[in-house]
Amino acid sequence: MRIGExxxxxxxxxxALRYYESRGxxxxxxxxxxxxxxxxxxxxxxxxxxxxxxxxxxxxxxRPFVECLRAGxxxxxxxxxxxxxxxxxxAELEACxxxxxxxxxxxxxxxxxxxxxTAARPPAVPPEPRCELAAHPTGDTPQVPRITRTVQxxxx
Amino acid sequence: MRIGExxxxxxxxxxALRYYESRGxxxxxxxxxxxxxxxxxxxxxxxxxxxxxxxxxxxxxxRPFVECLRAGxxxxxxxxxxxxxxxxxxAELEACxxxxxxxxxxxxxxxxxxxxxTAARPPAVPPEPRCELAAHPTGDTPQVPRITRTVQxxxx
DNA sequence: GCTGGCGTTGACGTCGGCGTCAAGGTCTAC
DNA sequence: GTAGACCTTGACGCCGACGTCAACGCCAGC
Numbered sequence: 001m002r003i004g005e006x007x008x009x010x011x012x013x014x015x016a017l018r019y020y021e022s023r024g025x026x027x028x029x030x031x032x033x034x035x036x037x038x039x040x041x042x043x044x045x046x047x048x049x050x051x052x053x054x055x056x057x058x059x060x061x062x063r064p065f066v067e068c069l070r071a072g073x074x075x076x077x078x079x080x081x082x083x084x085x086x087x088x089x090x091a092e093l094e095a096c097x098x099x100x101x102x103x104x105x106x107x108x109x110x111x112x113x114x115x116x117x118t119a120a121r122p123p124a125v126p127p128e129p130r131c132e133l134a135a136h137p138t139g140d141t142p143q144v145p146r147i148t149r150t151v152q153x154x155x156x
Numbered sequence: 157m158r159i160g161e162x163x164x165x166x167x168x169x170x171x172a173l174r175y176y177e178s179r180g181x182x183x184x185x186x187x188x189x190x191x192x193x194x195x196x197x198x199x200x201x202x203x204x205x206x207x208x209x210x211x212x213x214x215x216x217x218x219r220p221f222v223e224c225l226r227a228g229x230x231x232x233x234x235x236x237x238x239x240x241x242x243x244x245x246x247a248e249l250e251a252c253x254x255x256x257x258x259x260x261x262x263x264x265x266x267x268x269x270x271x272x273x274t275a276a277r278p279p280a281v282p283p284e285p286r287c288e289l290a291a292h293p294t295g296d297t298p299q300v301p302r303i304t305r306t307v308q309x310x311x312x
Numbered sequence: 313g314c315t316g317g318c319g320t321t322g323a324c325g326t327c328g329g330c331g332t333c334a335a336g337g338t339c340t341a342c
Numbered sequence: 343g344t345a346g347a348c349c350t351t352g353a354c355g356c357c358g359a360c361g362t363c364a365a366c367g368c369c370a371g372c
Binding site: 002003004014018031033034035036 | 318319320321
């Protein structure tokens with residue numbers, strides 16, 4: 001199977017596949033003419049990646065699952081590292097949900113005060129972690145939520 | 157008051173202030189030497205902006221509030237546009253929380269299955285909107301959650 | 313042999329919200 | 343006069359996950 005076929009089967013683009021390969025997540029044999037050649041196991045790896053991305057894992061976080069698959073496990077998530085990755089992501093999700101709920105409550109309160117004309121404003125600035133929320137990107141592919149850590153640039 | 161003083165009073169940086177001005181959110185008089193000069197109302201506008209950013213509004217979304225303040229309202233959120241912005245943001249927050257909760261449930265379920273060794277995997281791909289969740293960026297400033305819409309680039 | 317459709321690598325563009333130089337001007341204190 | 347602390351504009355850097363050219367190779371069918 002060549003790259004275009006694999007991409008279509010998995011519902012993504014050739015560009016994404018080449019990008020995953022550049023990150024070391026996908027590997028490819030090459031035909032005599034240099035074209036990438038894939039098999040069924042590559043499709044499984046790719047689907048694993050895409051599913052996790054859909055759950056909000058960023059690419060690097062999918063690596064333990066990919067390695068687990070490559071190690072021969074039929075499911076990519078039964079090794080210790082993927083299990084821990086699940087737990088970490090769950091904790092992240094819980095924290096973000098709590099955070100967003102707190103913000104929602106604060107915004108709701110401010111809306112009520114503003115509607116009633118009661119101009120009260122405690123600084124009311126919630127705590128540390130950040131949650132970014134985004135609309136669906138292109139509308140052509142069935143998009144799915146995404147959760148990403150975004151530690152900002154501060155290194156010189 | 158000059159830019160450094162204003163920035164420190166509001167707990168931000170001069171770079172941010174110049175950026176806000178470049179976006180048309182802050183306006184500045186100039187001293188004879190070309191230095192920016194600010195007053196108390198500029199501090200109010202700036203605080204409004206920073207508070208909303210802390211709630212997850214992106215810069216452009218703070219504009220109605222700024223305009224409401226400039227229109228003479230003591231609170232920036234009693235005009236129709238800011239009220240609607242509050243409501244929109246609330247709806248966005250609710251949607252994102254629901255989305256993240258659904259993902260959390262799915263991930264939790266997959267964790268349980270993987271822990272028990274039961275390799276079952278329905279595609280289980282949740283719906284459309286995206287939520288991005290990020291860690292605190294630098295750790296030096298008291299950071300706060302952020303919610304942003306990120307409609308991706310597709311225009312040519 | 314020529315068009316069309318696939319593939320290849322490389323490199324720049326995109327998004328927001330600033331950080332971080334760089335190269336200079338201004339004012340104050342010593 | 344000179345060091346230092348402030349200010350100015352301009353421009354590039356950063357982050358992830360690709361999109362989007364550009365310029366080329368390979369192969370099939372006409």
